[in-house]
Amino acid sequence: MTFAQQILEGAVAKGLTVTAAESCTGGMVSAAITDIAGSSAIFERGFVTYSNRAKQDMLGVRAETLAxxxxxxxEVVREMAEGARAAAEADIAVAISGIAGPGGSEFKPEGRVCFALATARLTRVETVxxxxxxxxEVRQRARDHALSLILEAIRAA
Structure with missing residues:
Protein backbone atom coordinates (compact mmCIF):
# COMPACT_ATOMS: atom_id res chain seq x y z
CA MET A 1 0.00 0.00 0.00
CA THR A 2 1.41 3.42 -0.95
CA PHE A 3 1.92 6.32 1.45
CA ALA A 4 -1.01 8.09 -0.20
CA GLN A 5 -3.33 5.10 0.27
CA GLN A 6 -2.31 4.86 3.91
CA ILE A 7 -2.89 8.60 4.33
CA LEU A 8 -6.37 8.33 2.87
CA GLU A 9 -7.36 5.35 5.01
CA GLY A 10 -5.90 6.81 8.20
CA ALA A 11 -7.31 10.30 7.71
CA VAL A 12 -10.78 8.98 6.87
CA ALA A 13 -10.73 6.71 9.93
CA LYS A 14 -9.81 9.63 12.19
CA GLY A 15 -11.88 12.31 10.45
CA LEU A 16 -8.83 14.39 9.52
CA THR A 17 -8.14 16.64 6.55
CA VAL A 18 -4.79 17.39 4.95
CA THR A 19 -3.23 19.97 2.66
CA ALA A 20 0.16 20.64 1.09
CA ALA A 21 2.12 23.82 0.36
CA GLU A 22 4.74 23.00 -2.25
CA SER A 23 7.54 24.83 -3.93
CA CYS A 24 10.26 22.60 -5.44
CA THR A 25 7.90 19.62 -5.78
CA GLY A 26 5.45 21.65 -7.85
CA GLY A 27 2.33 19.78 -6.72
CA MET A 28 3.72 16.25 -6.56
CA VAL A 29 2.49 15.69 -2.98
CA SER A 30 -0.99 16.92 -3.85
CA ALA A 31 -0.99 14.79 -6.99
CA ALA A 32 0.05 11.66 -5.08
CA ILE A 33 -2.84 12.12 -2.65
CA THR A 34 -5.43 13.02 -5.28
CA ASP A 35 -4.38 10.09 -7.49
CA ILE A 36 -6.28 7.92 -4.99
CA ALA A 37 -10.03 7.59 -5.55
CA GLY A 38 -11.96 9.04 -2.64
CA SER A 39 -9.26 11.54 -1.69
CA SER A 40 -11.78 14.39 -1.78
CA ALA A 41 -12.92 13.16 1.65
CA ILE A 42 -9.63 14.37 3.15
CA PHE A 43 -8.10 16.80 0.65
CA GLU A 44 -9.91 19.94 -0.47
CA ARG A 45 -7.04 22.05 -1.79
CA GLY A 46 -3.28 22.34 -2.07
CA PHE A 47 -0.92 25.19 -2.85
CA VAL A 48 1.84 25.31 -5.44
CA THR A 49 3.79 28.40 -4.42
CA TYR A 50 6.89 28.32 -6.57
CA SER A 51 7.66 32.03 -6.37
CA ASN A 52 8.20 34.19 -3.31
CA ARG A 53 5.23 36.30 -4.36
CA ALA A 54 2.99 33.22 -4.41
CA LYS A 55 4.22 32.22 -0.95
CA GLN A 56 3.27 35.68 0.31
CA ASP A 57 -0.05 36.00 -1.54
CA MET A 58 -1.41 32.49 -0.97
CA LEU A 59 0.13 31.48 2.36
CA GLY A 60 0.90 34.71 4.16
CA VAL A 61 4.66 34.18 4.25
CA ARG A 62 6.16 37.45 5.45
CA ALA A 63 8.38 39.45 3.10
CA GLU A 64 10.71 40.07 6.06
CA THR A 65 11.24 36.33 6.53
CA LEU A 66 11.98 35.80 2.85
CA ALA A 67 14.40 38.75 2.82
CA GLU A 75 11.56 29.68 8.88
CA VAL A 76 9.82 30.00 5.51
CA VAL A 77 8.47 26.44 5.42
CA ARG A 78 7.09 26.97 8.93
CA GLU A 79 5.15 30.01 7.68
CA MET A 80 4.10 28.09 4.55
CA ALA A 81 2.72 25.14 6.54
CA GLU A 82 0.91 27.30 9.06
CA GLY A 83 -0.50 29.50 6.30
CA ALA A 84 -1.66 26.50 4.27
CA ARG A 85 -3.31 24.88 7.27
CA ALA A 86 -5.21 28.09 7.99
CA ALA A 87 -6.16 28.80 4.35
CA ALA A 88 -7.37 25.24 3.72
CA GLU A 89 -8.88 24.88 7.20
CA ALA A 90 -7.07 21.53 7.33
CA ASP A 91 -6.06 19.48 10.34
CA ILE A 92 -2.61 18.69 8.93
CA ALA A 93 -0.41 20.67 6.52
CA VAL A 94 2.96 19.86 5.06
CA ALA A 95 5.22 22.40 3.35
CA ILE A 96 8.27 21.92 1.15
CA SER A 97 10.88 24.32 -0.23
CA GLY A 98 14.21 23.29 -1.64
CA ILE A 99 16.93 23.36 -4.26
CA ALA A 100 16.07 20.49 -6.60
CA GLY A 101 18.85 21.39 -9.01
CA PRO A 102 20.77 21.70 -11.05
CA GLY A 103 22.68 24.40 -9.28
CA GLY A 104 22.60 25.78 -5.80
CA SER A 105 25.23 27.71 -3.91
CA GLU A 106 27.82 27.32 -1.21
CA PHE A 107 25.20 28.31 1.36
CA LYS A 108 22.22 26.50 -0.18
CA PRO A 109 23.50 23.47 -2.06
CA GLU A 110 21.63 21.40 -4.58
CA GLY A 111 19.57 18.76 -2.83
CA ARG A 112 18.75 20.79 0.29
CA VAL A 113 15.05 20.57 1.07
CA CYS A 114 13.26 22.11 4.05
CA PHE A 115 10.04 20.59 5.38
CA ALA A 116 7.42 21.71 7.88
CA LEU A 117 4.49 19.83 9.32
CA ALA A 118 1.74 21.85 11.00
CA THR A 119 -1.09 20.55 13.17
CA ALA A 120 -3.28 22.27 15.74
CA ARG A 121 -0.83 21.23 18.46
CA LEU A 122 2.53 22.05 16.90
CA THR A 123 4.61 22.90 13.89
CA ARG A 124 7.90 21.10 13.40
CA VAL A 125 10.54 21.79 10.81
CA GLU A 126 13.52 19.90 9.44
CA THR A 127 16.04 20.09 6.65
CA VAL A 128 17.14 17.08 4.59
CA GLU A 137 15.31 12.23 -7.81
CA VAL A 138 15.41 15.12 -5.32
CA ARG A 139 11.78 15.95 -6.11
CA GLN A 140 10.64 12.33 -5.75
CA ARG A 141 12.47 11.88 -2.46
CA ALA A 142 11.02 15.16 -1.16
CA ARG A 143 7.51 14.07 -2.19
CA ASP A 144 7.90 10.74 -0.40
CA HIS A 145 9.33 12.35 2.72
CA ALA A 146 6.46 14.84 2.87
CA LEU A 147 3.93 12.03 2.50
CA SER A 148 5.65 10.13 5.32
CA LEU A 149 5.41 13.21 7.54
CA ILE A 150 1.67 13.46 6.89
CA LEU A 151 1.21 9.75 7.62
CA GLU A 152 3.19 10.06 10.84
CA ALA A 153 0.97 12.96 11.97
CA ILE A 154 -2.19 10.98 11.19
CA ARG A 155 -0.94 8.01 13.19
CA ALA A 156 -0.08 10.28 16.12
CA ALA A 157 -3.49 12.01 16.10
Whole structure:
Protein backbone atom coordinates (compact mmCIF):
# COMPACT_ATOMS: atom_id res chain seq x y z
CA MET A 1 0.00 0.00 0.00
CA THR A 2 1.41 3.42 -0.95
CA PHE A 3 1.92 6.32 1.45
CA ALA A 4 -1.01 8.09 -0.20
CA GLN A 5 -3.33 5.10 0.27
CA GLN A 6 -2.31 4.86 3.91
CA ILE A 7 -2.89 8.60 4.33
CA LEU A 8 -6.37 8.33 2.87
CA GLU A 9 -7.36 5.35 5.01
CA GLY A 10 -5.90 6.81 8.20
CA ALA A 11 -7.31 10.30 7.71
CA VAL A 12 -10.78 8.98 6.87
CA ALA A 13 -10.73 6.71 9.93
CA LYS A 14 -9.81 9.63 12.19
CA GLY A 15 -11.88 12.31 10.45
CA LEU A 16 -8.83 14.39 9.52
CA THR A 17 -8.14 16.64 6.55
CA VAL A 18 -4.79 17.39 4.95
CA THR A 19 -3.23 19.97 2.66
CA ALA A 20 0.16 20.64 1.09
CA ALA A 21 2.12 23.82 0.36
CA GLU A 22 4.74 23.00 -2.25
CA SER A 23 7.54 24.83 -3.93
CA CYS A 24 10.26 22.60 -5.44
CA THR A 25 7.90 19.62 -5.78
CA GLY A 26 5.45 21.65 -7.85
CA GLY A 27 2.33 19.78 -6.72
CA MET A 28 3.72 16.25 -6.56
CA VAL A 29 2.49 15.69 -2.98
CA SER A 30 -0.99 16.92 -3.85
CA ALA A 31 -0.99 14.79 -6.99
CA ALA A 32 0.05 11.66 -5.08
CA ILE A 33 -2.84 12.12 -2.65
CA THR A 34 -5.43 13.02 -5.28
CA ASP A 35 -4.38 10.09 -7.49
CA ILE A 36 -6.28 7.92 -4.99
CA ALA A 37 -10.03 7.59 -5.55
CA GLY A 38 -11.96 9.04 -2.64
CA SER A 39 -9.26 11.54 -1.69
CA SER A 40 -11.78 14.39 -1.78
CA ALA A 41 -12.92 13.16 1.65
CA ILE A 42 -9.63 14.37 3.15
CA PHE A 43 -8.10 16.80 0.65
CA GLU A 44 -9.91 19.94 -0.47
CA ARG A 45 -7.04 22.05 -1.79
CA GLY A 46 -3.28 22.34 -2.07
CA PHE A 47 -0.92 25.19 -2.85
CA VAL A 48 1.84 25.31 -5.44
CA THR A 49 3.79 28.40 -4.42
CA TYR A 50 6.89 28.32 -6.57
CA SER A 51 7.66 32.03 -6.37
CA ASN A 52 8.20 34.19 -3.31
CA ARG A 53 5.23 36.30 -4.36
CA ALA A 54 2.99 33.22 -4.41
CA LYS A 55 4.22 32.22 -0.95
CA GLN A 56 3.27 35.68 0.31
CA ASP A 57 -0.05 36.00 -1.54
CA MET A 58 -1.41 32.49 -0.97
CA LEU A 59 0.13 31.48 2.36
CA GLY A 60 0.90 34.71 4.16
CA VAL A 61 4.66 34.18 4.25
CA ARG A 62 6.16 37.45 5.45
CA ALA A 63 8.38 39.45 3.10
CA GLU A 64 10.71 40.07 6.06
CA THR A 65 11.24 36.33 6.53
CA LEU A 66 11.98 35.80 2.85
CA ALA A 67 14.40 38.75 2.82
CA UNK A 68 16.18 37.59 5.96
CA UNK A 69 16.63 33.87 5.27
CA UNK A 70 15.43 33.11 1.74
CA UNK A 71 12.77 30.73 0.49
CA UNK A 72 14.75 27.58 1.21
CA UNK A 73 14.73 27.82 4.98
CA UNK A 74 13.03 26.29 7.97
CA GLU A 75 11.56 29.68 8.88
CA VAL A 76 9.82 30.00 5.51
CA VAL A 77 8.47 26.44 5.42
CA ARG A 78 7.09 26.97 8.93
CA GLU A 79 5.15 30.01 7.68
CA MET A 80 4.10 28.09 4.55
CA ALA A 81 2.72 25.14 6.54
CA GLU A 82 0.91 27.30 9.06
CA GLY A 83 -0.50 29.50 6.30
CA ALA A 84 -1.66 26.50 4.27
CA ARG A 85 -3.31 24.88 7.27
CA ALA A 86 -5.21 28.09 7.99
CA ALA A 87 -6.16 28.80 4.35
CA ALA A 88 -7.37 25.24 3.72
CA GLU A 89 -8.88 24.88 7.20
CA ALA A 90 -7.07 21.53 7.33
CA ASP A 91 -6.06 19.48 10.34
CA ILE A 92 -2.61 18.69 8.93
CA ALA A 93 -0.41 20.67 6.52
CA VAL A 94 2.96 19.86 5.06
CA ALA A 95 5.22 22.40 3.35
CA ILE A 96 8.27 21.92 1.15
CA SER A 97 10.88 24.32 -0.23
CA GLY A 98 14.21 23.29 -1.64
CA ILE A 99 16.93 23.36 -4.26
CA ALA A 100 16.07 20.49 -6.60
CA GLY A 101 18.85 21.39 -9.01
CA PRO A 102 20.77 21.70 -11.05
CA GLY A 103 22.68 24.40 -9.28
CA GLY A 104 22.60 25.78 -5.80
CA SER A 105 25.23 27.71 -3.91
CA GLU A 106 27.82 27.32 -1.21
CA PHE A 107 25.20 28.31 1.36
CA LYS A 108 22.22 26.50 -0.18
CA PRO A 109 23.50 23.47 -2.06
CA GLU A 110 21.63 21.40 -4.58
CA GLY A 111 19.57 18.76 -2.83
CA ARG A 112 18.75 20.79 0.29
CA VAL A 113 15.05 20.57 1.07
CA CYS A 114 13.26 22.11 4.05
CA PHE A 115 10.04 20.59 5.38
CA ALA A 116 7.42 21.71 7.88
CA LEU A 117 4.49 19.83 9.32
CA ALA A 118 1.74 21.85 11.00
CA THR A 119 -1.09 20.55 13.17
CA ALA A 120 -3.28 22.27 15.74
CA ARG A 121 -0.83 21.23 18.46
CA LEU A 122 2.53 22.05 16.90
CA THR A 123 4.61 22.90 13.89
CA ARG A 124 7.90 21.10 13.40
CA VAL A 125 10.54 21.79 10.81
CA GLU A 126 13.52 19.90 9.44
CA THR A 127 16.04 20.09 6.65
CA VAL A 128 17.14 17.08 4.59
CA UNK A 129 20.28 17.08 2.47
CA UNK A 130 19.76 14.75 -0.50
CA UNK A 131 23.01 15.64 -2.23
CA UNK A 132 22.94 15.98 -6.00
CA UNK A 133 21.28 12.83 -7.42
CA UNK A 134 19.49 14.97 -10.03
CA UNK A 135 16.40 17.13 -10.11
CA UNK A 136 13.86 14.34 -10.62
CA GLU A 137 15.31 12.23 -7.81
CA VAL A 138 15.41 15.12 -5.32
CA ARG A 139 11.78 15.95 -6.11
CA GLN A 140 10.64 12.33 -5.75
CA ARG A 141 12.47 11.88 -2.46
CA ALA A 142 11.02 15.16 -1.16
CA ARG A 143 7.51 14.07 -2.19
CA ASP A 144 7.90 10.74 -0.40
CA HIS A 145 9.33 12.35 2.72
CA ALA A 146 6.46 14.84 2.87
CA LEU A 147 3.93 12.03 2.50
CA SER A 148 5.65 10.13 5.32
CA LEU A 149 5.41 13.21 7.54
CA ILE A 150 1.67 13.46 6.89
CA LEU A 151 1.21 9.75 7.62
CA GLU A 152 3.19 10.06 10.84
CA ALA A 153 0.97 12.96 11.97
CA ILE A 154 -2.19 10.98 11.19
CA ARG A 155 -0.94 8.01 13.19
CA ALA A 156 -0.08 10.28 16.12
CA ALA A 157 -3.49 12.01 16.10
Missing amino acids: AVGAVSE EYGAPGRA
